[in-house]
Amino acid sequence: MEIKEYIALNKERFLEELFSLIRIPSISAKQEYKQQMTHCAERWKEILLSSGAQWASVMPTQGNPVVYAEKLINPAAPTVLVYGHYDVMPPEPLELWQSDPFEPVISNGRIYARGADDDKGQAMTQVKGFETALQLGLLRCNVKFIIEGEEEIGSPSLEAFCREHRELLKADIILVSDTSMVSPDVPSLTTGLRGLAYWEIELTGPNRDLHSGHFGGAVANPIHTLCQLLSGIIDSNGRITIPGFYDDVEDLSLAERDMIARVPFDEAQYKAAIGVDQLQGEAGYSTLERNSCRPTFDICGIWGGYTGQGAKTILPSKAFAKVSCRLVPHQDHKKIEKLFADHIVRIAPPSVKVKVTVLHGGQGYVCPINLPAYKAAEEAMHTAFGVSPLAVRRGGSIPIISSFEEILGIKTVLMGFGLEQNAIHSPNESFPLDYFYKGIETVAGFYKAY
Amino acid sequence: MEIKEYIALNKERFLEELFSLIRIPSISAKQEYKQQMTHCAERWKEILLSSGAQWASVMPTQGNPVVYAEKLINPAAPTVLVYGHYDVMPPEPLELWQSDPFEPVISNGRIYARGADDDKGQAMTQVKGFETALQLGLLRCNVKFIIEGEEEIGSPSLEAFCREHRELLKADIILVSDTSMVSPDVPSLTTGLRGLAYWEIELTGPNRDLHSGHFGGAVANPIHTLCQLLSGIIDSNGRITIPGFYDDVEDLSLAERDMIARVPFDEAQYKAAIGVDQLQGEAGYSTLERNSCRPTFDICGIWGGYTGQGAKTILPSKAFAKVSCRLVPHQDHKKIEKLFADHIVRIAPPSVKVKVTVLHGGQGYVCPINLPAYKAAEEAMHTAFGVSPLAVRRGGSIPIISSFEEILGIKTVLMGFGLEQNAIHSPNESFPLDYFYKGIETVAGFYKAY
Numbered sequence: 001m002e003i004k005e006y007i008a009l010n011k012e013r014f015l016e017e018l019f020s021l022i023r024i025p026s027i028s029a030k031q032e033y034k035q036q037m038t039h040c041a042e043r044w045k046e047i048l049l050s051s052g053a054q055w056a057s058v059m060p061t062q063g064n065p066v067v068y069a070e071k072l073i074n075p076a077a078p079t080v081l082v083y084g085h086y087d088v089m090p091p092e093p094l095e096l097w098q099s100d101p102f103e104p105v106i107s108n109g110r111i112y113a114r115g116a117d118d119d120k121g122q123a124m125t126q127v128k129g130f131e132t133a134l135q136l137g138l139l140r141c142n143v144k145f146i147i148e149g150e151e152e153i154g155s156p157s158l159e160a161f162c163r164e165h166r167e168l169l170k171a172d173i174i175l176v177s178d179t180s181m182v183s184p185d186v187p188s189l190t191t192g193l194r195g196l197a198y199w200e201i202e203l204t205g206p207n208r209d210l211h212s213g214h215f216g217g218a219v220a221n222p223i224h225t226l227c228q229l230l231s232g233i234i235d236s237n238g239r240i241t242i243p244g245f246y247d248d249v250e251d252l253s254l255a256e257r258d259m260i261a262r263v264p265f266d267e268a269q270y271k272a273a274i275g276v277d278q279l280q281g282e283a284g285y286s287t288l289e290r291n292s293c294r295p296t297f298d299i300c301g302i303w304g305g306y307t308g309q310g311a312k313t314i315l316p317s318k319a320f321a322k323v324s325c326r327l328v329p330h331q332d333h334k335k336i337e338k339l340f341a342d343h344i345v346r347i348a349p350p351s352v353k354v355k356v357t358v359l360h361g362g363q364g365y366v367c368p369i370n371l372p373a374y375k376a377a378e379e380a381m382h383t384a385f386g387v388s389p390l391a392v393r394r395g396g397s398i399p400i401i402s403s404f405e406e407i408l409g410i411k412t413v414l415m416g417f418g419l420e421q422n423a424i425h426s427p428n429e430s431f432p433l434d435y436f437y438k439g440i441e442t443v444a445g446f447y448k449a450y
Numbered sequence: 451m452e453i454k455e456y457i458a459l460n461k462e463r464f465l466e467e468l469f470s471l472i473r474i475p476s477i478s479a480k481q482e483y484k485q486q487m488t489h490c491a492e493r494w495k496e497i498l499l500s501s502g503a504q505w506a507s508v509m510p511t512q513g514n515p516v517v518y519a520e521k522l523i524n525p526a527a528p529t530v531l532v533y534g535h536y537d538v539m540p541p542e543p544l545e546l547w548q549s550d551p552f553e554p555v556i557s558n559g560r561i562y563a564r565g566a567d568d569d570k571g572q573a574m575t576q577v578k579g580f581e582t583a584l585q586l587g588l589l590r591c592n593v594k595f596i597i598e599g600e601e602e603i604g605s606p607s608l609e610a611f612c613r614e615h616r617e618l619l620k621a622d623i624i625l626v627s628d629t630s631m632v633s634p635d636v637p638s639l640t641t642g643l644r645g646l647a648y649w650e651i652e653l654t655g656p657n658r659d660l661h662s663g664h665f666g667g668a669v670a671n672p673i674h675t676l677c678q679l680l681s682g683i684i685d686s687n688g689r690i691t692i693p694g695f696y697d698d699v700e701d702l703s704l705a706e707r708d709m710i711a712r713v714p715f716d717e718a719q720y721k722a723a724i725g726v727d728q729l730q731g732e733a734g735y736s737t738l739e740r741n742s743c744r745p746t747f748d749i750c751g752i753w754g755g756y757t758g759q760g761a762k763t764i765l766p767s768k769a770f771a772k773v774s775c776r777l778v779p780h781q782d783h784k785k786i787e788k789l790f791a792d793h794i795v796r797i798a799p800p801s802v803k804v805k806v807t808v809l810h811g812g813q814g815y816v817c818p819i820n821l822p823a824y825k826a827a828e829e830a831m832h833t834a835f836g837v838s839p840l841a842v843r844r845g846g847s848i849p850i851i852s853s854f855e856e857i858l859g860i861k862t863v864l865m866g867f868g869l870e871q872n873a874i875h876s877p878n879e880s881f882p883l884d885y886f887y888k889g890i891e892t893v894a895g896f897y898k899a900y
Contacts, residue, residue, distance in 0.1 A: 207725030213846030
């Protein structure tokens with residue numbers, strides 16, 4: 001039987017299995033979903049076993065459990081370690097969803113739900129591709145799976161888990177479906193990822209909210225001070241002003257810039273899709289360079305003072321922000337974390353107290369394009385999509401990828417089937433059914449070629 | 451019977467009547483408290499009638515009702531119009547309260563509750579002072595009361611109410627207890643108030659929250675833009691940069707600056723009370739000048755992006771702020787409202803959309819110190835507190851005071867019994883029992899002297 005035929009025969013079941021995972025709201029950022037995390041891990045274990053794993057286990061970590069599974073065929077054959085994550089981003093703001101984020105709906109050929117793409121949908125392409133290859137007798141390597149539950153909060157427990165289970169996780173290559181292709185018509189493999197540093201800032205002015213009429217003008221307003229501190233982090237050229245921030249940033253080579261310039265990009269379409277009239281960023285770089293190969297400073301959230309209905313005239317006691325930097329390969333997230341925290345504390349005026357907390361971080365990553373697994377992925381994608389994939393660096397971060405290299409000594413091939421319009425991390429996240437099934441076909445093809 | 455004696459005989463009942471008002475959470479800023487507003491107005495009507503008013507009515511307005519009451523003694527005698535408000539500020543942040551904000555608790559000689567001072571406690575000094583004077587046969591003028599329910603949201607319906615009921619509200623002087631004394635030992639009468647302008651700003655960048663890894667660095671972040679806009683409104687000298695903002699601000703005369711310098715002020719104590727290490731404000735002015743006679747720009751609240759637990763890496767779609775200006779006499783709030791909105795729209799970059807909404811506003815006010823009613827207030831305060839009150843300008847705003855002058859043609863004497871440490875608008879608002887009873891004594895004394 002052909003790969004395509006097996007997938008066509010089982011397409012309804014594959015979808016039902018995915019839906020059963022989506023229906024479990026496994027939100028790692030919120031403490032109150034602890035039980036749902038275990039529930040989701042147990043469901044993955046069942047699916048991995050029914051997909052052909054000979055052994056599977058929900059293994060404890062310092063945080064949410066990791067699902068491990070394996071199918072060992074031949075000790076002499078190479079081993080593939082598949083990584084995915086079962087946790088999802090919080091669905092807020094809920095009022096912008098057109099359907100329940102945790103009840104998948106199919107509309108316009110797309111699955112709408114939180115996790116439809118990131119990463120329940122994509123991880124399922126790996127598991128169902130594995131099942132397909134196994135059932136059709138195409139599997140000639142050993143396969144191990146780890147599906148973790150803390151990727152969206154920076155995988156705080158996975159490094160320790162990897163150190164503890166080095167032997168169990170031994171493999172020749174890691175395979176991950178958690179990235180996007182450059183456009184619907186242009187399949188691509190991700191060969192670079194940005195690193196990440198993420199902080200929370202707390203500024204305290206007066207010890208309580210004050211009446212702005214009695215104190216306004218005479219006492220520093222911590223929201224105003226926070227605005228001053230944050231607005232100064234980027235200068236008028238879009239450059240980050242933290243001293244030492246660019247020290248380890250490698251200049252883009254002409255060859256790289258040339259390759260980026262070849263990626264199809266329609267600025268008008270890009271702006272229309274996100275509804276902005278004008279783009280903005282670091283001077284001297286193109287949009288694709290800015291959002292993939294250059295480091296950034298982003299304010300992810302801000303809050304302080306009165307935010308309810310109507311007008312309350314206060315001079316607030318506190319102001320908070322969640323901020324992050326996307327880092328490029330060679331920038332060390334630990335070094336940047338400290339540089340930023342020290343900088344903020346140094347430039348804050350004595351009229352406020354400052355606290356900077358690191359919430360998570362990870363290194364960037366580069367994948368060589370001459371690895372046998374990369375070649376197999378390239379071939380499988382060519383077969384499934386009818387065109388050879390581009391090798392591109394992307395702007396997102398999967399901090400654990402560089403940790404895998406550091407701890408386990410294994411490179412990762414990033415074979416993602418996402419698309420920009422899937423709106424991951426946003427309301428109405430979706431995943432096209434086409435790409436779900438083509439993803440499964442590509443993964444099965446990978447095992448055939450590898 | 452002496453005034454003090456009558457108060458001593460009735461002190462428990464006065465307190466119980468106040469508590470019955472405090473227990474009704476009359477929060478004007480929140481729509482869901484609509485019913486409580488009417489409930490509170492009805493309770494005031496009962497109290498006004500039992501205190502000696504011959505007629506009282508809960509009168510409809512475009513918003514929350516106004517309680518009107520009157521005691522007309524002699525058409526030839528002068529008429530006093532007492533103004534107060536029965537609405538209170540929202541109690542948030544609730545976690546900082548040491549007791550239920552709407553269940554008064556007496557501790558350390560203070561009443562702790564939202565509205566204990568502002569303005570239920572203070573308005574009760576007026577009503578119980580009136581009762582005392584009436585019962586002791588000291589009342590020689592007509593008295594009218596209006597207690598409104600929208601002061602904390604800028605009295606949006608009261609101007610129309612005053613225009614409609616000009617005849618009913620006819621009076622020679624308005625008496626208000628809704629301000630503070632300069633310190634516990636230094637009684638004072640407020641002869642100036644700052645005006646107010648209050649806006650909400652909404653910035654929209656992309657049409658949805660974006661993944662910061664895929665768009666960060668290439669698309670304007672509306673929180674960052676908001677921080678830039680707001681931080682630029684005050685320059686490094688503490689001056690407001692809105693073009694034309696200072697045009698109508700009258701320079702402080704040497705005589706005024708000299709009077710302000712005579713107000714007792716202990717900077718170390720001031721800083722310790724609010725827990726800040728350093729004060730900050732407009733260069734060239736003292737703290738007391740900054741917080742009473744100079745205009746200010748205050749950020750009352752800010753919000754946008756992800757503000758929940760943990761780390762969510764987004765480039766947000768929207769950012770909001772609530773901001774206000776305290777204005778000094780001669781600055782027109784309508785003019786300033788437009789100047790600011792135009793300025794923000796003008797300086798915002800084309801990468802974001804801006805919406806500025808005026809939430810409320812009002813003019814500043816100055817009271818001449820040679821009015822007969824001012825003299826009577828001065829005498830009554832001297833009798834109750836043992837020392838003659840200072841005439842001071844304060845930093846707060848009661849926008850309706852200048853509207854009374856404009857619409858009804860009546861000046862107001864601001865005879866307040868609040869103290870800075872009462873923490874009005876803040877958690878754990880309180881009102882010392884002493885000042886509650888001394889306030890009643892002063893008001894009764896006013897009627898005796900007037």
